Amino acid sequence: MTTDTISLKNRWAAFRQQNPKARIRDAANQLGVSEAELLVTGVGETVVRLSGDFRELLKQVTSLGYVMALTRNDALVHERKGVYEKVSFTNHVGLVLGPDIDLRLFMQSWRWGFAVNENERRSLQFFNAQGGAIHKIYLTEQSNLDAYETLVAAFRTDDQSDSLLVEAPLEKPVDQADDDIDVAGFQASWLAMQDTHEFFGLLRQYGVGRQQGLRLAPEGHAQLLSMELLKQVFATAAERTVPIMVFVSNPGCIQIHTGPVNKLVQMGPWYNVLDPTFNLHLNETLVDQVWLTKKPTADGIVTALELFDKDGQNLALVFGERKPGKPELESWRAVVNDTLAQPA
Template structure:
């Protein structure tokens, strides 16, 4: 362990002593390091470095049984319990398609991995090259501990030193000026959409950022609202049991909850969903804009609520529950029309 790592370990221990409830991501930000570097200070005690092809590792996660999957960005934490099922990859893009745990994986961003055991919680944790958390998998009291031990032993790195090579953070993408965008063509392409999955490709084709698209959308296809109204939507669906879909992502993973949300608990700056199998923790003060967005598909219009931070990063997307080939539920459209427009 290098002097630099020892210093960080001491700093982190002192920070936790003074801030016992602070999340590790917040500790990293305040200490001016990455979260992966803080995890690495526990190597030899609370952490084991993992190595190898993380795609092969993920194919074995179903053997762990019932676990909790956690994906987050700077503004929201998405936690979903269930079993990993139907894990597949096409190159560096992966899918986990279970009834409970539903993920889109972008493995080109998965660089560092650890098995972590702290305060009685055992987990697998993965990070980008610059040390930002991509995805975490926590064991529950229903998980298969022996399978976890087998997996960790197989993917345990030979090098268990605490030194990590941390890449520089990527520069934020430069937004194309509106004057350089073929706005009329972009708007027509939006009207001509056949599938919600084509939306991202359309943005790339016209070099439009996600937030910029909200302002440049065809009339009526993206209407700005407020987070207070979005909370009213949550309140209504929690009262009625109307199933919804909540997408939260970062560079390496998008995690989707499909189902009901029932227990809504505001707590300081956090808006929380605290249900038995699904928890959401969203920083209300990070929501700089909220939009009602409509996308044409072969099954009719699909309506979403989209949240953005002050830098234009997408915080979360919310849809009514639906599957391709099935039109959007009218109940969802009614709730959004009534409360969010």
């Protein structure tokens, strides 16, 4: 479907006048279009369309220096400042492995790219075929503006039209009935895992949805928690300065923070981490379930918190800081166990 750009541009202008603080994603939802369709109405003014191999573009983002990486889904926004380092690709799967910017990239989902100037706040923004945001890179005061202009010029496309042909939203996957699953086999394979990454293959092997898999987990290896317990885990980790890992994902990108969290702030339905280099914004109303999971590895049990929306889609994972080949931090395990042991 193609957007009626002039009409949409006028509707968005009216919306912004009435809602000056509204974010573009929220505006898109209320106007019944995708975020990319709204953004493209600014082509020729504040927006430049980009094209080419976005893998090559991402390799050059290192030249921008210190930036802010943003990855989000409907319920969470993950913002991390740093430099894009060790950018590599194997076919359509990419890695960014700096100490601050840590990403997993799935380039089949990356359809549209734009350079955006919002009141002199410059960014690179990428979207899927449905017009949903995958990843954004914002310049900071320490970024290299000349390198940004060079990169935009190199990937600027001749097509600077202000309309977009987006695809219909993807259908949500439907889980098999529990009765059709080899639950005993699935549980035995869970207990035999040597690495947490084996879990994805396990789900495929037995035809199990991720949230469904937690429901069918071996006894003592998955437990449903409340949002309040999740927040208490964050608070206890902050109080004890225990470093954690926070993974936020959408179909095209996983963004990871590793380190402590400090400033925790509730703002209406949003639970926030507001630290100098890491911000997390969690809309509690859009998180349907929080699970505590325990997965065996060659280095012992790995404990995680897993967040899901009402459609059973995984939104985020929270671990203690951990490197492959090393056991889980005892301090992280104590944070979780002590939180669960508190009286309700």
